[in-house]
Amino acid sequence: MMTTAIKAGRIIRGDGTVVEGPATLVATDGRITGVGPADQVAVPPDATVVDAGDCTLMPGMMDLHLHLTQWNVLTFKNYRAAAFEVSPQLQMLYALLHAQMCLESGFTTLRDMGGNSYAGPLVAEMCALREAIELGIHAGPRIVVAAFTVMTGAHLDLIFPRNAIRQPLATADGPWGLRALARHHLRTGADWLKTCTSGGGGTDKEEPDVRNLTQDELDALTDEAHAFHKRCACHAFTPHAQKMGVLAGVDTVEHCVFTDDEAITMMLDTDKTLVPTLAHRSDKAIEQRRSVGTSQFVLDKMKRIQPHTEETFRRLHAAGLRMALGTDTQIDPAMGDNAYEMEIYVDYGMTPAEALATATVNAAYALGMQDDLGTLEVGKLADVLAVDGNPLDDISVLQRRERIHLVVKEGDVMVDRRPGFPGRRVVHSEDWSWQIGY
Numbered sequence: 001m002m003t004t005a006i007k008a009g010r011i012i013r014g015d016g017t018v019v020e021g022p023a024t025l026v027a028t029d030g031r032i033t034g035v036g037p038a039d040q041v042a043v044p045p046d047a048t049v050v051d052a053g054d055c056t057l058m059p060g061m062m063d064l065h066l067h068l069t070q071w072n073v074l075t076f077k078n079y080r081a082a083a084f085e086v087s088p089q090l091q092m093l094y095a096l097l098h099a100q101m102c103l104e105s106g107f108t109t110l111r112d113m114g115g116n117s118y119a120g121p122l123v124a125e126m127c128a129l130r131e132a133i134e135l136g137i138h139a140g141p142r143i144v145v146a147a148f149t150v151m152t153g154a155h156l157d158l159i160f161p162r163n164a165i166r167q168p169l170a171t172a173d174g175p176w177g178l179r180a181l182a183r184h185h186l187r188t189g190a191d192w193l194k195t196c197t198s199g200g201g202g203t204d205k206e207e208p209d210v211r212n213l214t215q216d217e218l219d220a221l222t223d224e225a226h227a228f229h230k231r232c233a234c235h236a237f238t239p240h241a242q243k244m245g246v247l248a249g250v251d252t253v254e255h256c257v258f259t260d261d262e263a264i265t266m267m268l269d270t271d272k273t274l275v276p277t278l279a280h281r282s283d284k285a286i287e288q289r290r291s292v293g294t295s296q297f298v299l300d301k302m303k304r305i306q307p308h309t310e311e312t313f314r315r316l317h318a319a320g321l322r323m324a325l326g327t328d329t330q331i332d333p334a335m336g337d338n339a340y341e342m343e344i345y346v347d348y349g350m351t352p353a354e355a356l357a358t359a360t361v362n363a364a365y366a367l368g369m370q371d372d373l374g375t376l377e378v379g380k381l382a383d384v385l386a387v388d389g390n391p392l393d394d395i396s397v398l399q400r401r402e403r404i405h406l407v408v409k410e411g412d413v414m415v416d417r418r419p420g421f422p423g424r425r426v427v428h429s430e431d432w433s434w435q436i437g438y
Contacts, residue, residue: 006053030412032379056387069117175220198240237257256327273362289331310348
């Protein structure tokens with residue numbers, strides 16, 4: 001059994017309480033065995049003591065909506081060409097690199113929301129990557145795998161050009177066709193199904209109000225996920241799409257660019273969690289897309305819906321809907337820049353504490369992992385960050401990688417940037433000069 005004690009200036013527990021003054025967290029065999037004021041937490045004599053100085057300890061962060069196997073601008077010059085040039089096997093290794101870049105930035109849990117290639121869905125690759133990390137073959141964050149499970153012509157089908165050849169498992173139609181596709185993905189090892197009930201923003205010549213799936217089809221998908229004790233996430237830009245998701249019993253609602261009072265009431269009454277993904281439609285993201293050759297039509301559409309994302313977010317926040325952080329990181333924004341999402345939340349009316357909750361306790365609840373993650377409490381997994389600064393005073397400190405001095409996953413120090421110490425990294429190139437590969 002390995003015991004680690006981390007000493008710091010304060011602890012943000014994640015449950016709404018803060019330990020001020022010298023504080024200590026002790027983890028044994030990957031779980032927290034003590035946390036609180038330094039004079040109240042005994043440090044076992046055999047513990048490895050890690051001194052984080054005046055840093056703030058807080059729970060590891062989570063991003064519940066990103067696409068590790070999409071063609072991020074950090075690693076490809078032309079994402080459209082890369083979609084057809086890069087093998088699924090190489091893309092899996094890029095996904096590992098992308099995941100490690102997020103871990104370097106303090107994100108210890110990622111829900112990967114799926115991807116396709118010219119060879120078909122990348123579910124098996126992501127399940128293998130998840131297991132390689134779990135087995136300790138590679139260092140990386142905890143990965144929760146979702147699988148695209150959509151109809152022909154769905155938003156996620158149109159990520160590829162309309163006339164590109166589709167593989168048999170890319171889409172399905174009708175309740176029983178989609179049940180068969182869901183069963184295949186779940187047998188492969190997917191933790192979640194990811195589907196769509198509306199159009200979206202990042203595809204050519206497809207408006208957000210295009211309906212994806214019938215209610216019977218969505219009901220079938222959700223039923224299959226729940227029958228196997230798995231979960232279902234629903235991309236839902238419009239009020240109608242959100243209502244369909246509620247009626248089907250999906251577990252999380254993604255995006256919500258537009259909404260109405262009835263949809264809000266239905267989501268509140270059924271205790272849904274929203275994953276907003278606002279960074280994906282920020283000016284920063286739009287400029288990144290422009291730089292890698294995204295068509296003007298898509299850029300114009302992203303800019304056109306941008307004001308609606310703010311209006312809807314403010315309405316849903318005021319209504320009290322639970323939110324969990326998700327960035328929709330893929331081509332944009334950059335892998336590792338996930339914490340920028342929280343700055344937008346604060347700009348749109350959240351307090352820093354509320355924004356931090358989206359990446360910690362709320363995210364754990366949405367994943368059904370609240371007994372293990374999300375707060376720093378005895379018995380939970382020791383996913384811990386040591387931050388040079390206090391995110392409750394300035395949420396943007398979490399965007400500055402050099403200010404995240406420690407990233408600890410299950411009691412193991414994965415990243416150590418403390419000044420004056422030897423240091424430990426997962427991605428070893430400080431400037432990421434390797435970033436363009438194709």
